[in-house]
Amino acid sequence: MVDTPRAAVLTGFGINCDVETMAVFEMAGAEAQRVHVNQLVSGADSLEDFHILAVPGGFSFGDHLGSGRLLGNRLRFAIREQVCDFVRSGKPVIGICNGFQVLVKMGLLPGDEEVSLSQTASLTLNDSGHYEDRWVTLEFNDASPCVWTDGLERMRVPVRHGEGKFVVPDAELLQRYFEQQQVVCRYVDPSTRYPSAADEPVPYPLCPNASMRNIAGVCDPTGLVFGLMPHPEANFTKWLGATWTREGDQSDWEGEGMAIFHNGVGYARNNL
Amino acid sequence: MGAAPVHRIEVTPRVLPGLQDTRGEGVRRQLAYDHGVEIESVRSITGYMVRAPLTGAQLFDSLRDLFTDPVIEHGVANQSLLDDDVMFAPPPEIAIQIGFKPGVTDNPAQAALGGLTTLYPDAGAAGDVATTMTYLFWGVPEDVEEKWLADQLHNPMIERAAIATRIHCRSAIWPELPFPDRPPIQFEEPAVVDLEVSDAELERISETGLLALNLAEMQAIQAQYRDLGVRALREEQGLPPEAPTDVELECLAQTWSEHCKHKTFAALIHHKDTETGEDSTIDSLFKTHIVQPTLDIAEEVDWLLSVFHDNSGVIAWNDDWSLCMKVETHNSPSALDPYGGAMTGIVGVNRDILGTGLGARPIANTDVFCFGPPDWSGHIPKGLFHPSRVMRGVHAGVRAGGNESGIPTVNGAMVFDERYLGKPLVYCGTVGIMPRRLADGRESHVKTPSPGDVIYMTGGKVGSDGIHGATFSSIELTEDSPSSAVQIGDPITQKKMVDMLVEARDAGIVQVTTDNGAGGLSSSVGELAELTGGATIDLSVVPLKQAGLSPWEILVSESQERMTIGVKPEDCAEFETLAELHEVEATAIGEFTDSGNFEVRYGDTVVALLPIEFLHDGLPQLELVSEWVPPEHESPNFPDVDAEGMGDVLASLMARPNVASKEWWVRSYDHEVIGQTVIKPFCGVNHDAPGDAAVIAPLHGDTRGAVISCGITPRYSDIDTYAMVAASVDEAVRNAVCVGVDLDMIAGLDNFCWPDAIVSEKTPDGKYKLAQLVRANRALEDVCRAYRLPCISGKDSMKNDVTFDGEKISVPPTLLYSLIGNHRDVRKAVSSDFKQAGDAIYLLGETHQELGASELACMLSESHGGGIGGQVPSIDAERNIGLYRALSAAMSTRLVASAHDCSDGGLATALAESCFGVDSGCTVDIERLFADDEGLDDWGALFGESLGRILVSVAPDDSEAFEAAMAGHACHHLGKVGEGDEIVFVNGGENLLRADLATLRDGWKATLDGGAP
Known part of the structure; x- marks a missing residue:
């Protein structure tokens, strides 16, 4: 039991959602600190001292050579042991947008029991061919072991990416991720009734990137490492919603996205 | 290698x-x-x-x-x-x-x-x-x-x-480019430029050297080097006593460029008005019409912290935080390379924010573009790009620049006119935030350099790219324009530097900072040197992209992503450690002094020694002549149409690029990174109705906000630039009012983009264009004073002409007015979309027969012949501000469900857009409008662009209280939000316009769909 879990929010090299990601962890009751990747490399900071690791959104290294590739390589080669130890010690990790791309490209997601850091999936250019910022509706898999999404059904969140198409070209492997309930959330048509997540393609722009089977986020086999393309931290309060001016009273300010951070911090508080 | x-x-x-x-x-x-x-x-x-x-x-x-x-x-x-x-x-x-x-x-x-x-x-x-x-x-x-x-x-x-x-x-022969090796360049020792020559030769030196200095300015430099005291000092330093080095001449040319010194705005103007008989002299438009009104307003408000002199204007947003804003243009580079030109525009203005005071963090961008028509099928002079390509390139450049920097693009506009075929206008703006005070007690908006502080150059290295940007933007664009003025930005290098410098500021180790933009080190160090009374730098230690650059090139190169910082000697180690952590290049290149001179060395050799006073105050004032002769225009030919025909007119109007939805383009900007964007570019049930202004809440979890809006109406310049400026300022304020701005704290930025307005062989109509500038400035003063709206920053770009293939194209006189204001509680912000069937619809403000140079008049002159003539919108600023205050008060008690400004295309387009937001039509009766003006006809009522008007909706239970709140102001009840698919305008019993909502929306979305998805 820790009363106030400490969250390391990665920063540097073009990560750009670090400030708001730090803020939402604080709102959820954690003590959050922005940690530059190089502070982990130099040993000035160590992941060992934290209970949660967040890799926020951004454009690390300008998305050159494929989004997330270069930052993923820094983590995979420069601080490999620290990262693997953190994951193996059962501490929760979240990667959002560019952070998700980083975790996928370095092989931490969908990942494997051994934490071998072998890449099996990818995030590639949206079929539309361009970056866009628009709000989507996510539906969560209630059978998933993901600790970050416990009890969640649906959530409205913005996507802000050009390379968010989740692909696993190996059909058998993709099927296995489904069977292991590692597919955590998918894009759905908000006019349908819960639950409606399905394999048939949800049309653009409801699924903004033509992801395979509408996948928006996945977790590792333990459910502790979670990544997703949309930005739950961007909906931390109601007045940041896409249509909040149509939805009446704002006196209860907390936004839909906070549930994910409450879950992550709560898990760390109760289990570490 | x-x-x-x-x-x-x-x-x-x-x-x-x-x-x-x-x-x-x-x-x-x-x-x-x-x-x-x-x-x-x-x-x-x-x-x-x-x-x-x-x-x-x-x-x-x-x-x-x-x-x-x-x-x-x-x-x-x-x-x-x-x-x-x-x-x-x-x-x-x-x-x-x-x-x-x-x-x-x-x-x-x-x-x-x-x-x-x-x-x-x-x-x-x-x-x-x-x-x-x-x-x-x-x-x-x-x-x-x-x-x-x-x-x-x-x-x-x-x-x-x-x-x-x-x-x-x-034959299976595939393309293979060689490695792009740069040809070696030859280091050139500083040359001496003999100025003891004829006037014609002086002019030739300026022209061939791309110095953009006129004869009087060249003569002022010549005179400086005749001064015996100057000669003695130079002799002592081992410099050629009687003539400048090329380094000195280049440094003066950058510092004295129109771009840096705003010579037209500082000129002595002899102004004549043939209409009124006025014959007067204006000593600096800038001081008279922009600075003085702001200084007068500063007597009445306590939140103006820093205006005009720094890289951006700063206001005290609240007790703990200040906000600053700057808008720049990057027109010439964007004409030559739309992508790189626009990208360096946005990352360049971000650095203005980082270079304000001791450094502010950029938190929001604005982008306003003026292009030639994207569907242009007419002639394009050889050497220019088709406007659709310019548009794609510029858009991609600011998209990459803004998105990769992690700064949301929250507000903007796109305007189309065939006169932007030559130079597009690319306005890039940035808002920044900084703590009012640092931990050491210093106020962050005040620079605190002292002699002895070490001068660092941080960020990128210096290359031959970006040489002569400042002087190049001060002359006309031709096919001979140099490619060295074109650059591509590197947002990630800059993002790392922003992270590092904000940390350095908070650690209290920044004494002074400014960006390296136009003029490179010559301007950045030259300007900061004025604060301590001198500086000395060594160009031989500056990191280069390519060996062999000559001293003058290193001094004036505008290579991107660089800041100049002053650090106390005892803080240098900490500064360099931070730079290392963030992998940012940081090089100590000299120190500030109080010697009275800007000294530039290359190793041990002094290559330039310029007295600070001469560098900054030696520029002779221009003397110019202006003459106003009102232009004449024919009236449009109005067709004879029934209500369905009028619906078709509305559909055509809404499909015009100036009115059409820009959603495809705007969606590819990240408008909500940082987690603060409360009122976004889009609203409504389908997220596709256009917002009027941005509201941001920069402190996470705090309900205090800021409003960012803009106004731009170049069409009216064809009739009168006074009306153009009045309309632009009013539009910016009106947009801000629509989202609930706090009218007690609004500040503005004026960005003028003008065609060359100095009479010459190339510009025979210079007197008229200068008179247009005089009238524009007078409107700016009049309206800003009435709205108690101080200008805190601005910029002018005065040479927006191109001559390609012997053809000259000049932009219409264009002012972008940007506004930043306070929002007391973002939970009370209002969006433009109608909310519920049954809500009451009102039009606030008076409607007059004002169709001159309107979007409708432009459309009809294209389709039916005739001109664009008629009355341009006039302004009654006192009346408007009274109404705006009443509406703001109503919003603060939550009486207003939606508010949308009436601009391009008038009431009819505003109503359609608010209907898109609720996805249903309505029937409105505009009979009451005709009481505002007995000359008003159906065209004027539906499509006229009278200022000061806002379309609002109010829940039925609130309408009585709302009407009471608006008592004494023009407030016309028009009808209620409906449930059908039709928009119908009636005048009493008579149908004026009938249109199908889906048809309107399809046309409005199709024009600029960018090749959807």
């Missing part, structure tokens, strides 16, 4: 079930959309030329770990993918490889080199990388030439193309 071999790596996406080559597909779609050229299939190959001492095993591993995504891409080293007859079967019909020219910033290559260094530090450190992109085409129509295709894919100013034609491809 030595003898390391160049390894060629090629990577292409695997095309499997569910996976496509999206880059190739994008090119295919765009050729179809922009040019109607239908090609069956396009694929792409990314190439990396890696010059590094890699072993075979390292090369193989880097292919897997770095260059290729092993899951979705296929990569090879030192062989051609095109020879793989499985991957590309059959072989392509045409293959075109694009790469950068030597010396042009290649961001992916730099990233690849960094990635290689992560894997193999030694090989990476000794290496160099260049990238290419090869496009492969199948099923190309016979009449499409290879050269034409290549021209669509690259800009020869910055890029090279290697073409494998149909014939080449049949």
Whole structure:
């Protein structure tokens, strides 16, 4: 039991959602600190001292050579042991947008029991061919072991990416991720009734990137490492919603996205 | 670089079930959309030329770990993918490889080199990388030439193309660009420029040297070097006593450029008005009409912290935080290279924020563009791009610049007119935030340099790119304009620097900071030197992109992503440690002094010694003449139409580029990174109705907000620039009022983009254009005073003319007015979309017969002949501000469900847009409008663009209280939000306009759909 879990929010090299990601962890009751990747490399900071690791959104290294590739390589080669130890010690990790791309490209997601850091999936250019910022509706898999999404059904969140198409070209492997309930959330048509997540393609722009089977986020086999393309931290309060001016009273300010951070911090508080 | 071999790596996406080559597909779609050229299939190959001492095993591993995504891409080293007859079967019909020219910033290559260094530090450190992109085409129509295709894919100013034609491809000869080695350049010792020559020769020196100095200015410099005291000092320092070095002359030219010194706005103007008989003299438009009103307002408010003199204007937002804002233009570079020009525009203005006071953090961008019509089918002078290509390039540049920097683009506009075919106008703005005080007690908006502080240059290195940007933007654009003025930005290098410098500020180790923009080090150090009374720098220690640059080039180069910082000697170690952590280049290049001189050395040799006073105050004032003769225009021909016909007019109007939805373009900006954007560019049930202004809540979890809006109405300049400016300022304020701005704290930024307004052979109508500028400034003063709206910053760009192929194109006089204001509680912010069927609809403000130069008049003059003449919107600023205050009060008690400003296309388009937001139509009765003005007709009521008008909706239970709140102001009840699919305007019993909502929306969305999705 820790009363106030400490969250390391990665920063540097073009990560750009670090400030708001730090803020939402604080709102959820954690003590959050922005940690530059190089502070982990130099040993000035160590992941060992934290209970949660967040890799926020951004454009690390300008998305050159494929989004997330270069930052993923820094983590995979420069601080490999620290990262693997953190994951193996059962501490929760979240990667959002560019952070998700980083975790996928370095092989931490969908990942494997051994934490071998072998890449099996990818995030590639949206079929539309361009970056866009628009709000989507996510539906969560209630059978998933993901600790970050416990009890969640649906959530409205913005996507802000050009390379968010989740692909696993190996059909058998993709099927296995489904069977292991590692597919955590998918894009759905908000006019349908819960639950409606399905394999048939949800049309653009409801699924903004033509992801395979509408996948928006996945977790590792333990459910502790979670990544997703949309930005739950961007909906931390109601007045940041896409249509909040149509939805009446704002006196209860907390936004839909906070549930994910409450879950992550709560898990760390109760289990570490 | 030595003898390391160049390894060629090629990577292409695997095309499997569910996976496509999206880059190739994008090119295919765009050729179809922009040019109607239908090609069956396009694929792409990314190439990396890696010059590094890699072993075979390292090369193989880097292919897997770095260059290729092993899951979705296929990569090879030192062989051609095109020879793989499985991957590309059959072989392509045409293959075109694009790469950068030597010396042009290649961001992916730099990233690849960094990635290689992560894997193999030694090989990476000794290496160099260049990238290419090869496009492969199948099923190309016979009449499409290879050269034409290549021209669509690259800009020869910055890029090279290697073409494998149909014939080449049949013989399996593939395109292969060489490594873009820069030719070695010869270091030149500083030259002495003899100014003891004839006047004609002085002018020639200025012209051939791209100095952009006029004869009087050259003579002022000549006189300086005749001064005996100056000569004695120079002799003592070992400088040529009687003539400037080329370094000095270049430094003066940058500092004295129109771009930096705003010579037209500072000029003594003899103004005549043929209408009124006025004959008067104005000593500086800037001081008279912009500075003085702000200083007067500063007597009445306590929140103006820093105006005009710093890189941006600063206001005290609350007790703990201040906000600042700056808007810049980047027109000339964007004309030559739309992508790079626009990107450096946005990342450049971000640095203005970072360079304000002791450094502010950029938190929001605004982008306003003026282009030629995207569907232009008329003549385009040789050497200029088609406006659709300019638009795509500019948009992509600010998208990359803003998104990669992690700064949301929250507000903007796009305006189209054929006179922007020559120079597009690319306005880029940024809002910043900083703590009012640092931990050490210093106020962050005040720079605190002292003699002895060490001068650092941080960020990028200096290259020959970006030489002469400041002087180049101060002259007309021609086919001879230099490509060295064109650059591509590197947002990630800058983002790292922003992170580092904000930390350095908070640690209290920044004494002074400014950006390296126009004029490079000559301007940045030269300007800061004024604060302590001197500076000395050594150019030989400046890190270079390429060895061999001459001193004057290092001094004036505008290479991107650089800041100049002053740090106390005892803080230097901490400063350098921070730079190292963030992997930011930081070099101590000199120190501030109180010697009275800006001294520039190269090693031990003094290459320039300029007295600070002469550098900043030696520029002679221009004397100019202006004369106002009102232009004459014919009236439009109004067709005879019934209610359905009027609906068709509305549909056509809404499909015009100026009114049409910009959603496809705006959605590709990140408008909500940082988690603060409360009122976004889009609203409504389908997220597609346009917002009026942005509201942000920059402190997470705090309900205090800021409003950002803009106004731009260049059409009215054709009749009267006074009306143009009044309308622009009113539009900015009106937009801000619509979202609930706090009218007690609003500040503005004036950005003038004018055609050359100085009479000359090239500009015979200069007197008229200058009179237009005088009238514009008078409107700015009048309206700002009435709205208690101080201008806190601004900029002017005074040479927006091009001559290509003997044809001159000048922009219409254009003011962008940007506004930043306080919002007391973002939970009370209001959006433009109608909310509920049954809500009462009101039009606030008076409607007059004001169709002069309206969007309708422009449309009718194109379709039915006739002119654009008529009454332009006039302003009654006192009446407007009274109404705005009443509406703001009503909003603060939550009486208002929606508010939308009436601008282009008048009431009818505003109503349609608010209806889009609720996805249902309505019937409104506008009979009451005709009481405002007995000259008002149906056209004027529906489409007139009278100022000061806002369309609002109110819940039925609130309408009584709302009407009471608006008592004494023009407030016309028009009807209620409906449930059907039709928009109907009636006048009493008579139907005026009937239109189907879906039809209106389809047309409104189709015009600028960018080749959806």
